[in-house]
Amino acid sequence: MEERKREVWVFIEQRDGKTAEVSFELLSKGRKLADSLNGVLKSVVIGNNVRGIAEETFKFGADETLLVEDKALEKFRVMPYATVMIKLVKKHQPRIVLFGATIIGRGLAPRVASNTVSGLTADCTDLQISDVTYLKKDFPELLLQIRPAFGGNIIATIITPDNPIQMATVREGVMEMHPLDAPNPIKITEIPYEPEPMDDVLQIIEQHREERKVNLKAAPIIVAGGYGLGSKENFKLIHDLAAAIGGEVAGSRAAVDAGFVEHERQIGQTGVTVRPKLIFEVGISGAIQHRAGMQEANKIIAINIDPEAPIFDIAHYGIIGSAENVIPLFIETLKHKLK
Amino acid sequence: MYNTIVMVKQVPDTANISGKVMKDDGTVNRSMLPAIFNHEDKEALEMALRVKEKYGGTVSVITMGPPRASDMLRECLYMGADKAYLISDRKFAGSDTLATSYVLSKAVKRVGEFDIVFAGRQAIDGDTAQVGPQTAEKLNLPQATYAEEILELDGDKIKIKCAIDGGYEVLEGKLPLLVTVVKDSNQPRPFSAKRTMRFKNAKTLLDIQKMSDENSLLTLQELVEEYKSKNLYIETITSEDLTNLDAAMLGLHGSPTKVHKVESVVLAGGKYEKIEASKDGIASLIDELLNDHILG
CATH class of the missing domain: 3.40.50.1220 (TPP-binding domain)
Incomplete structure (x- = not known):
């Protein structure tokens, strides 16, 4: 079997220049997964003037950040963001890609998974790395994607044995956030945005967001x-x-x-x-x-x-x-x- | 005039479970789970029916599922859908969201010209919210997810209000596109009594096959033609009816994700400190909480 890339990626979600907490939680989990794989943790930051966000990810264990900045990427829109993610995933073939199970993540992840023929499991409550025997075949170091199913009456462990890329979404607050005592050295790789014709089909003409009243x-x-x-x-x-x-x-x-x-x-x-x-x-x-x-x-x-x-x-x-x-x-x- | 296609699903009623869902042998006890019309898909149908009422056009509904899903398709007809399609084939069994989206995207093309494809945000059996966006990607359509309301349609332009984390946004763009609808957007209409009387006799190919076996006066083809002419035919689409179908993309084989293990939820149980529901019992609990600085 071809050696799979030992890269764990986290899509970093930001709204109006502020990082969503779930992204830090995923970095903390991603760090652990990357360590068990003896691999690297990369974050993907997409937006406009978001270098500060890219730098923050090193406090939560990122080894490298892929930064894609463009005016067209200022606010999250699923089509251009999917274009960026699809191109990056196709080129680098990460082994694992994690998204927050937010409205943004739940719109983006399936689109990226569909295009790259990756396995995708929604709303995982736990993620582990383990060797798996499935249908009498051995698969080393798979991502166990653990989630409740059937209205929560059963717990299912989902695997992606045959496809090279395993994707998962995780809800906010499920994973614990662990800032590092000393941040990793900053290593940002800038990647230009190359638009596709459909990227601008939908425009945001109005947006209202309120800070959560109850915390x-x-x-x-x-x-x-x-x-x-x-x-x-x-x-x-x-x-x-x-x-x-x-x-x-x-x-x-x-x-x-x-x-x-x-x-x-x-x-x-x-x-x-x-x-x-x-x-x-x-x-x-x-x-x-x-x-x-x-x-x-x-x-x-x-x-x-x-x-x-x-x-x-x-x-x-x-x-x-x-x-x-x-x-x-x-x-x-x-x-x-x-x- | 807008032609819309609504993707709907019949789901086990996971919210109203009356007993043990898992049998002792570890399989799911489906008799405990009555099949219902997935609520958000009903919301999607309602949104499509409102488009039809306001601007004209047609509403087609499609579902991928076993033959009994035709019960839900009839309900769609009672509400006002013009045409219903059952996509059913053993080859589709075991599909994850990607393999499901692949078949649905082919079925949407088979149904015909459309301006908008609607779907519920997610189904209550899996709660993944993946099939809508994945079908959009396979159809090379833009997507508007978590939609609450279509504000305006004008020629090939759409204005649509969608939920975002902590608020909402209004998107403006061009048709065609795929829209997923969130719960409590529309208050789906009740069944029309007149339509129910009429469409309770709507039949799938399988229903008609059973009839033709019992009644040899008419051939299967003649019966199908008769139901079609009365607009009471629920068209059944199998793998053979879909063009350019790649067998490797179907069912379990075409599903990147596999279920490795399923466990019934077992709780350790019973290790808690029991507090009497009396003044003394509660007083001792409060003392303990105060001493531990958890309260106060």
Whole structure:
């Protein structure tokens, strides 16, 4: 078998000149993958006047950055960005390419994978390098792309055995960010943008972006409510508890879908991934997609009427009871103690 | 006048699982998962129907799947689609998103001239959001993903509003293009009672084959012609109906990604400290949290 290139690439996502956090998280993971492959980690930075972003990537372990700058690349547009990525990937044949599972990454990665006939797995929750025997054939050092499937009821390990390039997207917050103690030496390779005829078919004529109002990722204490609360009125208990202990309110996907709480407060695979000091899980059964978003919390207190709820399997403290009983009791007792 | 093609998928209802999904032998217990019309694909169909209502034209729906996916195609007809196509062949089994997109791109060409191809952003069984962009790439079409609303169509120009991380943007460009639609964009219309009465009799080739076996008065071809003339024929497209199909790109063989391992989610379980739902129980928990400086 032909020796595959030992290059791990991370597509660096930037919005208005600011690097998306997920890109740093991916660099940290990419560094580990490159080390297990005994290979190199490269970042790809595309934009206009983004040399500063290119330089930042060395703080998170990049060995080299491919920098493509052009006025036409100022804002992310999928067609020209795909043109750039496709040309780079075809020329250099990296072994692994990682993208954030953001709206940008989820538009760009499939287009690049399709054109370069690469394997692509969405929303991986873990990535590892391992030798694999598949259909009685040995494949050395494949990327194990691990993700929940079937609505999170199973965990699938996906591999790309036969095609040389393995691509994956990873959601924000899933991988941990590790800045290096001492940044790697800066090595930036500038590459000119060579447009294709279709690149400018779509133009951005308006763009509105608001800073996120709630920052669950930064909250040390979170009170999360689920569908088990039963109604929007009852969900007020979650707000009461959060107010009493100085925490942020969050919800499971089911609670968000039911309209109990707004989407920007959703925890889990299709929401935010959090690592707080303390999280209350109230009326949340604990489906794997939800757990994927909070199981790294330091302390988990589960409050649920169903003793069989899977949330108890990852909880540190468990209270079997209804929110209506437990929360007022908790608030009252706490007030008494803090007096 | 705009001709649109909507790519739809029938999916297991992964959000409403009533019991154990995995059997003890490790296979998926499909009876636990009723098949439903993927919600975002329904949103995509609604967007296409609104284009038709405002500007005229036709709406065709295509799905790649097993014969039972025709149930969902009938629902598309109840909502207002003009024509439905079932793309079904054992050779397509085991496809990952790339192999699926390859077949869909060929099927879109087979359906005919179009201005816009629509699809839902993602399907709830895989949640990948890859098939839309990959089909666009295979058709050499530009893409607008996470679309919320078409603001304007004028000749071959389109203005479309799409979600971006933390907000939205308006894109302006030229047709043709592929659009993926996000949930809660459109509030899909209910089935029309009149159309339901009419199209509940719409049949695929397989349905008609079964009938012709039972009823020898008419040949299969005659029956198909009769259904076609009544506009009740759900055209079935197999690998043989698609031109320039590269067998190496189909099914498991044409899929770069393979499932190496599937595990049922097993939890370690039961190691938590149980707190009584009583005043004393909660008081001791609060003490512990305060002592550990987690609270307070």
